[in-house]
């Protein structure tokens with residue numbers, strides 16, 4: 024099961040009324056592209072049925088809705104039409120940006136390219152603008168993208184910016200350098216969209232552990248800090264993905280929520296413990312992806 028994932032008011036503030044600023048909850052999750060899961064990822068030891076799409080898609084939806092987010096940022100979305108149909112029916116609106124040469128399309132019986140998606144609650148926000156960018160490395164387009172949206176909180180009229188990305192995967196010095204270049208491009212893009220002069224939440228799968236250069240690049244260029252580190256005394260969670268591939272186990276933190284000083288983080292979603300993750304690691308029948316959803320409550324002071 025996937026319970027005991029509850030919002031923890033880490034800093035102790037539990038304001039019920041919304042009379043001193045706008046509040047909204049942002050969730051980010053690499054949901055594991057179905058085509059990659061089936062044809063590309065080489066996961067080992069998955070419980071029977073874990074990758075059955077007819078069931079897994081409902082577990083993805085269930086897990087998203089369990090947290091009741093106002094903004095949903097997703098990566099590795101290769102079934103946008105399904106998610107958009109479901110989420111639109113219950114009051115969200117979405118934008119999608121596919122990767123230019125998604126590895127999904129090389130998998131037999133694929134459902135098209137994967138990409139990033141951003142959904143917002145339609146009764147909470149007006150969409151002012153949304154755009155996307157193919158990230159550049161040394162001024163050459165790469166296979167990674169970023170979505171940027173400017174939203175207006177209906178309740179207070181305040182504008183907030185939300186951006187999401189999924190940086191280049193894999194280990195090694197060159198890959199780390201490429202991610203750092205993508206981080207610079209994300210920062211330039213977000214700033215050019217107006218994200219540096221308004222409340223900003225930038226989240227996603229950066230494919231980089233906290234010590235990788237790209238993390239400091241993003242923080243220093245956009246004047247953002249990590250929501251989890253802020254509430255956890257400077258520490259990121261111990262892991263945001265945990266999987267067995269081949270004969271190796273991968274357990275590290277590569278997903279982040281960054282925010283600038285125009286907004287405050289009131290609470291963050293606790294991550295599952297090792298016991299909750301379970302011995303087969305991820306994904307499994309309780310957790311639909313190899314990545315763990317992370318989320319926070321954001322407040323924009325008036």
Ligand code: NDP
Nearest residue numbers: 053063064065099122125126129166190191192193228230
């Ligand atoms: P990335 O390197 O960014 O990775 C693509 C996806 O693969 C990511 O979503 C990533 O997940 C996942 N991944 C990361 N590490 C591994 C691993 N060790 N084994 C399996 N999957 C992993 O890809 P790009 O978008 O830059 O595209 C390049 C890739 O696309 C190539 O590496 C190739 O595999 C594939 N490709 C295949 C083609 C073909 O003809 N078969 C043609 C073109 C591309 P996460 O972010 O969760 O780590």
Ligand code: CA
Nearest residue numbers: 055056059099
């Ligand atoms: Ca993946």
